[in-house]
Structure formats: C-alpha cells, structure tokens
Amino acid sequence: DTGVSQDPRHKITKRGQNVTFRCDPISEHNRLYWYRQTLGQGPEFLTYFQNEAQLEKSRLLSDRFSAERPKGSFSTLEIQRTEQGDSAMYLCASSPPRTGGINEQFFGPGTRLTVL
Amino acid sequence: AQSVTQLGSHVSVSEGALVLLRCNYSSSVPPYLFWYVQYPNQGLQLLLKYTTGATLVKGINGFEAEFKKSETSFHLTKPSAHMSDAAEYFCAVRGNTGFQKLVFGTGTRLLVSP
Numbered sequence: 001d002t003g004v005s006q007d008p009r010h011k012i013t014k015r016g017q018n019v020t021f022r023c024d025p026i027s028e029h030n031r032l033y034w035y036r037q038t039l040g041q042g043p044e045f046l047t048y049f050q051n052e053a054q055l056e057k058s059r060l061l062s063d064r065f066s067a068e069r070p071k072g073s074f075s076t077l078e079i080q081r082t083e084q085g086d087s088a089m090y091l092c093a094s095s096p097p098r099t100g101g102i103n104e105q106f107f108g109p110g111t112r113l114t115v116l
Numbered sequence: 117a118q119s120v121t122q123l124g125s126h127v128s129v130s131e132g133a134l135v136l137l138r139c140n141y142s143s144s145v146p147p148y149l150f151w152y153v154q155y156p157n158q159g160l161q162l163l164l165k166y167t168t169g170a171t172l173v174k175g176i177n178g179f180e181a182e183f184k185k186s187e188t189s190f191h192l193t194k195p196s197a198h199m200s201d202a203a204e205y206f207c208a209v210r211g212n213t214g215f216q217k218l219v220f221g222t223g224t225r226l227l228v229s230p
Contacts, residue, residue: 003159004159033217033218035218040125040222040223041222041223042120042206042208042220042221042222042223043160043206043218043220044220045217045218045219048215048217055215056215056217058217091159091160093159093160104162104165105162105218106162107152107159107160107161108159109157109158109159110159
C-alpha cells in the first residue's frame with residue numbers, strides 16, 4: 001500500500017530558472033490537490049484536480065505557475081522564471097471519489113524548493 | 117469564507133503531562149474541522165476530524181478534540197504526552213458544501229521534554 005509520492009524531495013535552483021515537480025497520487029484516487037507551505041505557516045491551497053480536469057485555482061497560482069494532470073493519474077506543477085519568494089515546501093494530496101461523506105486528503109512528503 | 121487561529125506557535129510539556137493545543141475557527145457555513153500532524157521532513161497525517169454528530173472526536177495516538185460551536189473552538193488534547201508526540205500540529209477548516217478547500221492555521225510546534 002503506497003502513499004502519495006512526490007519527486008524530487010528537494011530542489012535547489014537559481015532565480016529565473018524553471019522547475020517542475022511531480023506528484024503520484026494513491027492509486028484510484030481521482031482527486032488531487034497542490035498546496036504550498038512557507039516557513040512558519042500552514043499549507044495554502046493552490047489548485048485542485050478531479051480526474052484530469054483542473055476545477056479550482058487559487059489566486060496564489062500566478063501565471064508563472066501551471067499544473068497539469070494528464071489522463072487523471074500523476075500531476076506536475078511547473079514554476080517558470082522562479083523567484084526567491086517561490087521558496088517553499090510544495091505539498092501534494094489525493095483523495096478517493098466521494099462516497100457521501102468527507103474524504104480524507106492523504107498528503108505526500110512534499111518537495112522543498114530553494115531559489116537562490 | 118473560513119479561517120483558523122492557532123494560539124501559541126510553540127507549546128512545551130513534560131512527558132506524561134496533559135497536551136492542550138488550541139484552535140479557533142471562523143466559518144460562514146457549518147464547518148468541517150481537522151487536526152493534522154507533521155513530523156520533520158514528512159507530509160501531513162490526519163489525526164482526527166469533525167463533520168457532524170458527536171462533538172467529542174477521538175483520533176489516532178490517543179488524541180481527541182471537542183467541537184464547541186458556541187466558542188468556535190476545536191481544541192486538541194491528549195491526557196499524557198509521549199516523546200514521540202513532538203511534532204507540528206495544524207488545525208484546518210473547510211465548508212460543508214461542494215468543493216471547499218482546506219484552510220489551515222499557522223501550526224503549533226509541540227515540544228516534549230523528558
């Protein structure tokens with residue numbers, strides 16, 4: 001029974017470079033979420049996918065950020081022209097199809113991004 | 117809209133002592149409330165959740181929380197702290213209709229001394 005996996009776990013990049021993170025949700029989870037967590041803060045919602053459709057996007061997701069979930073399986077989060085303010089932990093979570101109750105979001109270990 | 121306030125960025129207790137982590141929420145609709153724990157370099161793990169029904173909710177690792185609507189609170193407690201409880205704890209809220217994002221508090225770091 002594997003959980004949510006994220007790759008890479010750590011990424012150091014120089015300002016202005018593009019980076020891409022990958023999230024593999026738990027098998028058969030059709031809902032996928034991205035959050036950003038900066039130092040000393042709680043996670044902040046970025047975006048939500050149901051299957052391959054991106055249904056919700058936060059104002060935090062500027063035009064430098066793009067997320068995809070082709071075929072409704074894994075997801076990628078790309079940041080273009082990184083800025084130092086993008087340094088954060090990027091968390092991915094997934095949840096199963098709704099069955100009438102509240103479905104728990106299962107979180108991955110995160111990708112820690114450092115922009116120099 | 118929803119928001120969460122966690123009082124105390126750090127809480128220190130001795131092993132065996134009562135753990136009390138405070139969470140107050142604001143929500144324009146009936147809330148669903150959650151407590152998550154985060155160990156260093158790991159993702160968040162759900163401790164417990166309140167949706168409807170019984171207001172005293174029991175979770176994993178001996179933790180429990182009580183939903184008090186009149187006080188807009190959802191404090192997390194554990195009768196006896198263990199060294200392994202040292203971690204960051206996050207309270208979160210979401211609305212009860214449709215898609216509602218999880219809104220997290222800023223977290224409370226629990227320190228447990230021998």
